[in-house]
Amino acid sequence: MTTSAKLAPAPVIDETARLLIEHYVFPEISQQVADLLQRRLAGGAYDVDGSEELARLVTADLQSVNGDRHLRLKHHADPVSAEQGAASMEAMRRDFDTSLGGAPRVELLAGGVAVVELAPMLFPLEWAAEPLGAALTLASRAQALIVDLRTNRGGDPDTVAFVCSYLLDERTHLNTMHWRRGERSEQSWSLPHVPGARFGGSKPLYVLTSNDSFSAAEELAYDLQQLGRALIVGERTRGGAHPCKGWTVHPHLEATVPVGRAVNPLSSTNWEGTGVQPDIACAAADAADRAHAHALTQLAS
Template sequence: MRQADITAAVERTAVVVDEHYVFPDVAARLAALLTDNLAAGRYAAAPDPRTLGALVTADLQSLNGDLHLRLKHHEEELADRDRDPDDDRMVHLAASTMGGISRVARLDGNVGVLEIRPYLFPPQLAGDAMTAALRLLGGTDALLLDLRDNLGGSPDMVALVCGWLLDEPTLLHTMYDRTGEPVRQSWSAAWLPVPAYGAGKPIAVLTSARTFSGGEELAYNLQHLGLATVVGERTGGGAHPRIGFRAHPHLEVTVPVARPVHPVTGTNWEGTGVTPDVETPAAEALDVAHRAVLARLGTSPERAAA
């Protein structure tokens, strides 16, 4: 990379973070860190945008470990405007992954499985696919919600799934901006074109260290509203919604601009992840959760398989 391009990208990143990051005090420190590192020549030897992005991302995450705060490399050239370049990719991914509905199955004992990956796509992209899956699962006696390979997604889709599992509209979180003012509330969906799942049925959410962002929100909500047992591994710990800014034709500054606060815990999963109720390796979580919900149904794996 030319030094002029490196300087422009790092300076743009520093300004965007300083002006928009959800924690203003950390933002100022990060902007100063990038500026000092630029002057010290930390980035001067970056041979390409990918390497520069990795160097700057390491610095951005060095103070508080916010995994949503990045200088993200894109193979395709970004549009010459500030927008989320993931928008077009999400449309394609939703169409090519059946709206994120990776698996719908019925296990022994009439236990349903819903695997959602790679993302909880927005309802306008995947609402029909999701409600079709929920309709198929409506007659099961217990549910395993598999989020082990879920990398995030739409709070509105989280609200849709929660609406299917809750008996009435329920506050999921309040979003606060960098000034500390509440800017938005998220409630579970008040109505769906499928019957509600039914109160009291055993539900387990499967997680892994890869589970992130919107997948974590769904697991966190169901856990702390007392609807589900979380089985698996501690999740990645990314709670803050972010927006994207173009810093270079192939580099996007992703900046968290708000923080959700859950009404039960008074906090969120940022930096800590979702702690499983039953900790087990992700590869074993499905079997462990299946046995657990069968026990709650009063049967054994042997009887269920008979």
């Protein structure tokens, strides 16, 4: 279903530009992008019939200055609430209910190697702690573990820390978020205790990635890679490191604006624009077999 009625783009562009200037984590970029949107509006670039086409055009312009893939005008086929973040939250809840809470697959492969798939995203921790804790506890007895993030499109940084807590032996500094508001920062650490059993920090660990792995999924892979805890197997990820918030700017359109930036304590940078580079590069479709074979070799030695 798409929206075919003629719409007035000016209110959408004006509100999106206002949100950019007020909230975008890079103030020096926000004015450039807002000015670009207004120039494009004045030139008639957004005189289109439907909100879906407007979303596509505006998103391309939003990302054209610095390539920030979290900076988007998202189209929603069904009308969404005007409450901040409601559009994404409604869709997220539907995905949570149909994916066993974000852990749709736990499997034991030959040789004592377990697979835990985390998809389609890392849901808010208040929802996901129970199903993820159960899945990771179930896999804790395996001799090696493969965490599959190939179809994971992001999610909650607190959930990243929760998952990491099952894969490490002690409390560890994972990441620091620098927020625009008040110029404050917030550190992310793994937890000192977890519900259930840990897989721990010494057995072989692999993380599968694809070109579709994004945002918080990338943070999970990047954090574990920087710590030397996991081998990343598959494809380079999409490269989005900026946490964002969403505002409804039209019944079918949501502006998502990054409000922070991640800085890893070991690399002093992040994966924005570059993605997470795999340690074992291969097609995403082959990543599970490559990781399993590597794990069996490690266990045999």
